[in-house]
Amino acid sequence: MAYAKIEIAPSILASNFAKLGDDVRAVEQGGADVIHVDVMDGHFVPNISIGVPVVVSLHKATRLPLDVHLMIERPEEYVERFAKAGASRILIHQEATVHLDRALTLIRESGAQAGVVINPATPVAMLSDVLDKVDTVLVMSVNPGFGGQKFIPGAIEKIRQLNQGRARYNGAFRIEVDGGVDAENVAELARAGANTFVAGTSIFHTPDPAAAVRNLRKLATEATSQRV
Numbered sequence: 001m002a003y004a005k006i007e008i009a010p011s012i013l014a015s016n017f018a019k020l021g022d023d024v025r026a027v028e029q030g031g032a033d034v035i036h037v038d039v040m041d042g043h044f045v046p047n048i049s050i051g052v053p054v055v056v057s058l059h060k061a062t063r064l065p066l067d068v069h070l071m072i073e074r075p076e077e078y079v080e081r082f083a084k085a086g087a088s089r090i091l092i093h094q095e096a097t098v099h100l101d102r103a104l105t106l107i108r109e110s111g112a113q114a115g116v117v118i119n120p121a122t123p124v125a126m127l128s129d130v131l132d133k134v135d136t137v138l139v140m141s142v143n144p145g146f147g148g149q150k151f152i153p154g155a156i157e158k159i160r161q162l163n164q165g166r167a168r169y170n171g172a173f174r175i176e177v178d179g180g181v182d183a184e185n186v187a188e189l190a191r192a193g194a195n196t197f198v199a200g201t202s203i204f205h206t207p208d209p210a211a212a213v214r215n216l217r218k219l220a221t222e223a224t225s226q227r228v
Contacts, residue, residue: 003076003220005033005130005195006126006190006195006197006220006221006224007033007034007136007174007175007195007196007197007211007218008030008031008032008033008034008196008197008199008216008220009032009033009034009036009067009074009196009197009198009199010027010032010033010035010036010150010198010199010200010203010204010209010213011036011037011178011199011200011203011204012024012036012037012038012040012058012196012200012204013038013049013197013200014104014200014201014204014205015037015200015204016204018107019024020058020061021061022035023204023209024058024062024064024157024216025062026089026209026210027203027204027209027210027213028062028063028064029210030209030210030212030213030214031210031217032064032086033064033196033215034064034065034066034067034088034089034123034196035058035062035064035065035067035176036069036089036200037054037055037057037058037066037067037068037089038050038069038071038144039051039052039068039069039070039071039072039082040071040072040144041071041072041073044072044073044093044095044096045071045075045144045145046062046145046146047067047145047146050084051086052081052082053085054102055068055086055087056085056086058086059085059086059087065088065089066086066087066088066089067087067088067089067091067115067176067196067198067208068082068087068088068089068090068091069091069097069117069138069178070082070090070091070093070096071093071096071144071145072096072159072220073096074096075090075092075093075097075103075225076092076097076099076103076106077150079092079103079106079107079110079112080106080110081105082112083110083111083112083163084110087112088112088113088137089112089113089114089115089135090107090110090112090115091115091116091117091136091138091176092104092107092115092116092117092119093116093118093119094116094117094119094121094122094126094127095118095122095143099149099154100116100130101129101130101133104130104133104134105133106190108133112212113135113220114133114134114135114136114178115134115135115136115137115138116130116134116136116137116138117137117139117140118137118138118139118140118158118227119140119143119144120140120141120142120143120152120154120155122169123158124161124162124165129144131165131168131169131173132169132172134173134175135173136173136174136175136176136196137160137162137173137174137175137176138176138177138178139155139175139176139177139178139179139194140178140179141153141159141179141180142179142180143154143176143178144179147166149180150178150180151179151180151181151182152179152180155177155189155205156188156189156192159175159177159189159190159192159193159194160191160192160193162175163175163192163193164183164193168191174195174196175193175194175195176194176195176196176197176198177189177194177196177197177198178198179198181197181199181202182199182201182202182216183215183216183219184200186199186216186220186223187218187219187220187222187223188219188220188223188225189220190220190224191223191224194220197216197220199212199216202216203216
């Protein structure tokens with residue numbers, strides 16, 4: 001499959017913003033593949049986080065790709081700005097735009113990889129017409145807006161459905177999961193078909209974030225041989 005490689009994507013939402021550079025370097029040392037950046041507008045989700053200036057700074061501070069998750073209304077209006085800021089991947093919510101196909105095309109035209117996100121209450125079937133246009137599908141396993149929430153088990157079945165449907169596209173999109181991902185569930189998520197694992201609290205709220213990254217990768221990699 002084209003996207004067999006496991007990726008660990010630490011979410012800076014759970015980091016200490018007073019020492020963000022140090023936290024990013026720590027997970028780099030642990031072998032992190034991607035830095036996940038949550039952008040929230042206080043409208044699409046009930047919280048406000050970071051914006052373009054932080055992405056610009058991160059792009060200068062790390063060699064890792066930036067996986068920018070836009071939890072905002074009308075994301076198509078901001079795609080170009082985040083691409084220019086250094087986003088390698090831009091992920092937008094199916095629920096946030098009435099012109100999803102157009103918005104995904106805009107992301108690719110901006111030079112970034114295109115990703116689509118679904119909330120816990122959104123069925124996989126809502127993506128049937130865009131799966132041939134995306135590089136990543138992100139399954140939210142919590143209701144977006146805040147870190148540290150409890151994992152919603154229904155995400156596992158969605159990942160299985162996407163993994164089965166992915167065969168029609170020759171494995172041409174990555175399956176990402178975000179929300180409550182930790183050492184207790186990462187193996188099951190990998191067996192279901194997930195490739196990229198976004199983890200915040202279970203990495204940055206530990207005594208050794210680098211070791212936490214390595215452990216998540218070990219558990220996920222071992223589980224890939226047991227996929228169902």
